[in-house]
Amino acid sequence: MKKLQEFLIGQDSKVIKEIAVAGAVIIKSNPEGNDSVLLIQRSITDHWKLIWEFPRGKMNKNEKFIKTTLKREVKEETGLDIDIVKYIDKYEYIAENGRRKSTQYNFLCKLTNSNQTIKLSKEHQDYKWVSSVGEVELLIPSEMKKTISKVLNTDNQIVNYPETKEVINETQQKWKHFLKWKNKN
Secondary structure, three states: OHHHHOOOOOOOOOOOEEEEEEEEEEEEEOOOOOEEEEEEEEOOOOOOOOOEEOOEEEOOOOOOOHHHHHHHHHHHHHOOOEEEEEEEEEEEEEEOOOOEEEEEEEEEEEEOOOOOOOOOOOOEEEEEEEOOHHHHOOOOOHHHHHHHHOOOOOOOOOOOOOOOHHHHHHHHHHHHHHHHHHHHO
């Protein structure tokens, strides 16, 4: 459980370094036109053993662009070549027992060639294509689920996550106003 808590957004006084991480939500369509997203499972020998995630990885010091990191990490972890479609979102998490703050930038990607074969790195042991947010509900960390929900099932989502800080601030202000009103009555 402690390892999973490192995914949570937060600040910690022990943070000694900050890094950028690139995440790839790789999407493919089946012949019926339904979209699926690739998830990969960490190996049993990995620090994050058996955790499902989308391909992602840390930016190297010699890399100037996060999109370069994205393509390199996808190739290393899955053997796939991708095209970046668009930026989706970002989130922060604390790792390495609170010593590292990571900001993960997530991008919607598609395969450059739909006939490619997945070749997992030794960091991962399995993969699956998922076609609904419900399929990933208990598999992946909540921040990743929010990212995937912005790609899959967009027409029939139960929960919609705010896109901008302005929406979040507006909602918070409405709640504050409501609570003041409630306390007066």
